[in-house]
Amino acid sequence: MRFGLTKWSPSAVDRMDPFEEMRSMQDRLNQLFGESETGGGWMDIDTFRPLADIKEKENNIIVTTDLPGIDKKDVNIDIKGNRLWISANTQRESEEEKEGYLMKERSFKRFARSFSLPASVTEQGSTAKMEDGVLTITLPKAEEEEKHRIMIE
Known part of the structure; x- marks a missing residue:
């Protein structure tokens, strides 16, 4: 019996990057089709999932998120x-x-994100x-x- 780290031992799993295989496969496909990581792929679709800040302030909940390159x-x-659901779809076309x-x-480019807020909110007065x-x-x-308390008869 052999001792040491195996592919499935706990300390090996702790260091394993679950997306490494997908990156490796994408690199192999890029090489196969002669494309570089800088873009120019045969299918240029980006999905954004930017981080958001949610904070309570007095009687409001304030949500802030970065949406670079997306028009309001x-x-x-x-x-x-x-x-709360935030989504955006944008399409650009360039000619040279x-x-x-x-x-x-x-x-x-598309973006979709939903959040459970710390309290119920109302649409009236939202900005x-x-x-x-x-x-x-x-x-x-x-x-x-x-x-309301209901009394039992």
């Missing part, structure tokens, strides 16, 4: 109860003419601002419903 007209914000040939490129690629959403907390 492409962003959708939905709320229900204590759940070089030495007798025309090169057209299209890219599609959203997009400045320099940073989306800031201010959501007023909903009035808590009064609890």
Whole structure:
């Protein structure tokens, strides 16, 4: 019997990067199709999942997230109860003419994120601002419903 680290021993698993195999496969496909990591792939679709900051301040919940390169007209914000959904789809097309040939490129970027908020919020009085690629959403907390006790006869 052989002792030591195996592929499945706990200390080997702790150091294992679960995405390494996917990166390796992508590198092999890029080599097969003659493409580099810098882009120019035959399918240029990016999905963003940027980080967000959520904080409670007085009677509001403030959500801030970075959406670089996305226009505010492409962003959708939905709320229900204590759940917030932010999504965006944007499509860009560029055209370049070089030495007798025309090169057209299209890219599609999408972003979707949902959050459970620390309290129920209301749409009335909510604001959203997009400045320099940073989306800031201010959501007023909903009035808590009064609890009613029911007496047993």
